[in-house]
Amino acid sequence: MPRIKSKEEIEVMAVAGAKLARIVERLRKEVSAGVRAGDLDSLAFKLIYESGSEPAFLNYHPLGSKRPFPATLCVSLNDVVVHGVPSRSRVIRPGDLVKLDLGLVYKGFYSDMALTVGVPPISFEIAELIGTTREALEKGITAAKPGATLGDVGAAISEKVRRKGFSVVEALCGHGIGRALHEEPSVLNFGIPGKGDTLREGMVLAIEPMVAAGSGAVILYEDDSYRTKDGSLSAHFEHTVAITARGARILTQA
Ligand code: MG
Numbered sequence: 001m002p003r004i005k006s007k008e009e010i011e012v013m014a015v016a017g018a019k020l021a022r023i024v025e026r027l028r029k030e031v032s033a034g035v036r037a038g039d040l041d042s043l044a045f046k047l048i049y050e051s052g053s054e055p056a057f058l059n060y061h062p063l064g065s066k067r068p069f070p071a072t073l074c075v076s077l078n079d080v081v082v083h084g085v086p087s088r089s090r091v092i093r094p095g096d097l098v099k100l101d102l103g104l105v106y107k108g109f110y111s112d113m114a115l116t117v118g119v120p121p122i123s124f125e126i127a128e129l130i131g132t133t134r135e136a137l138e139k140g141i142t143a144a145k146p147g148a149t150l151g152d153v154g155a156a157i158s159e160k161v162r163r164k165g166f167s168v169v170e171a172l173c174g175h176g177i178g179r180a181l182h183e184e185p186s187v188l189n190f191g192i193p194g195k196g197d198t199l200r201e202g203m204v205l206a207i208e209p210m211v212a213a214g215s216g217a218v219i220l221y222e223d224d225s226y227r228t229k230d231g232s233l234s235a236h237f238e239h240t241v242a243i244t245a246r247g248a249r250i251l252t253q254a
Contacts, residue, residue, distance in 0.1 A: 154191025
């Protein structure tokens with residue numbers, strides 16, 4: 001059963017989310033040709049501790065992974081969809097599609113957020129992929145209100161993606177979040193309207209469409225990152241949102 005958060009708990013999660021949003025925005029501005037992925041990770045580590053919170057991903061060991069995640073920040077480049085390990089040696093280059101995914105813990109509550117940056121020059125198709133994924137997240141958030149179902153959320157996301165000719169990465173999904181990074185329910189990025197669990201006030205969800213320019217099939221690599229099977233580019237956006245009587249409230253905003 002998804003855990004229901006009290007109003008007080010949601011206010012703590014809103015503080016956590018605001019801290020995270022400010023850090024992610026700072027990191028987004030740092031993404032440019034010549035910057036090392038590992039330097040973004042070091043900066044994320046420093047900014048999280050300066051904010052009075054702790055990294056959520058560092059040493060996190062999800063079920064099925066071979067080892068704990070070795071970094072604070074996931075930096076997933078190009079065909080890597082998620083869980084990219086930021087390398088000390090990998091320099092970001094013009095044309096790279098950079099996904100930043102960051103989580104923190106504040107007063108015992110987790111917050112999770114991701115975004116995608118295209119390093120100029122990028123093609124029209126890449127700009128479309130980024131814009132479509134961001135808009136798919138907005139559609140999913142708009143659909144997430146009390147009485148709606150998880151199928152409504154997934155369908156809103158996948159319809160936007162399909163219309164643009166891209167594919168949802170169906171093997172990966174969002175999740176409930178709170179005192180644990182991953183709680184029930186799984187928040188799929190596709191679904192049938194009216195089907196699945198009904199959303200209730202007090203649920204907090206990490207909604208995170210992952211979208212590929214190609215087929216959407218993924219492979220798990222040796223380093224526990226997921227890449228598209230056909231090598232196509234992918235984009236990812238994520239917000240932590242609370243279901244309130246007035247609809248979804250984005251907690252990961254400054
Ligand atoms: Mg997440």
